[in-house]
Amino acid sequence: MSELPRKAVARTARLAALPLGYAGRSAIGLGKRMGGKPAEAVMTELQARTAEQLFRTLGELKGGAMKLGQALSIFESALPENVAAPYRDQLTKLQDSAPPMPTITVRQILKDELGAEAGRLTDLDAEPAAAASIGQVHRARWDGEDVAVKVQYPGAGDALRSDLRQLARVAKTLGPIFPGVDVKPLIAELQARTEEELDYRLEAEAQSVFAAAYDGDPHIVVPRVLAGNEKVLVTSWMESPASLAQVIREGTPDERNHYGELFARFLFGAPARTGLLHADPHPGNFRLLPTKDGSPGKLGVLDYGAVARLPERTLPPSLGHSLRLACEDDYDALVTQFRAEGFIREGIRMDADKLRSYLAPLVEPGRVEEFTFSRAWIQEQFRRLNDPKGDAYATMLRLNLPPSYLLIHRTWVGAGGVLSQLGATVPLRQILLETLPGFGS
Known part of the structure; x- marks a missing residue:
């Protein structure tokens, strides 16, 4: 058997083992409960061990498996505390890092991909500065300038597609690991975006637009693109001690509010400045650039x-x-608007009061001058929307999401998750008035 099929078989086996491992630990836990150990203690131990195996496996596999883990990490704040607590450390670790690719492999990829231009690249750090789902980043110098060199993992495309196919097959069995989270549509969307993310030329094009739009901005910094092709991207180096994941773990109230507001201003304001929506709001993508006094x-x-x-x-x-x-609070007009936009399909009846009951808590951040996002708030929304006996659940099932809104919806939901992890107080209404067409008039 060749090396590539061997790796594919090994990856599939490790992914398939995730639900089996959970089932096995559940059986052991049952035995412990029958032996007299308290059920709460057994469940805490079970969830902690499951979290460790799940995110260690996702991190080692990189590709689609790690990408799923990063996507799930955004929604961690929505899970009930007794479920989320054992997972939190593993989730936030996954937002920032993954096991690195050997330096010798990185150098060979750069030589193969850059050809004659590889000579412009010097002083490549042996250790990666960051590692993500389909590539890792090294610090180096390009024509004497400090740069970040993003290198795609060998075979990342095939591995990513294979992982996502396998994860789609086991999506239902991952349910007990993340109760209440519908993993299958999340995987389907990741599959749909695979090809774009594998081509660094498209990323370079988008980043160049953002860099030009935010050049000289007093609050947001976007690195310049210097060179790149399908599998290598060279950008200016951005000195940053940590990401939003650190603020989530240990930030002060001032840091949470400050960076939470900048995060919201970028996600909601960038489309009007660039014509593009940054659709990957997990905390590892947002870096802290503190002032000289800290x-x-x-x-x-x-x-x-x-x-x-x-x-x-x-x-x-x-x-x-x-x-x-x-x-x-004009829900009669909103029903008409939703029908015109395709959010309510033809022939579907929708009561304005029930639509109000469903939406009002979700739009509260846009109604008040300042809103404090919190885990408790988003957990309540998660519980409310996923209660089959509640009106909100029934109303949600009668609504449709037009395809053109898929990425917008995912990004906004993800932003709410990150802001809730931060526990940030944000003037979201003012941000929307300044940046969202149609909101202020």
């Missing part, structure tokens, strides 16, 4: 592989108009 400073933004190219070169004005109607 106080909170600018926010650096990385990773432009997942980007929505907006047809109107901004977020749809109808989205802002719909949100404004909800904030103004």
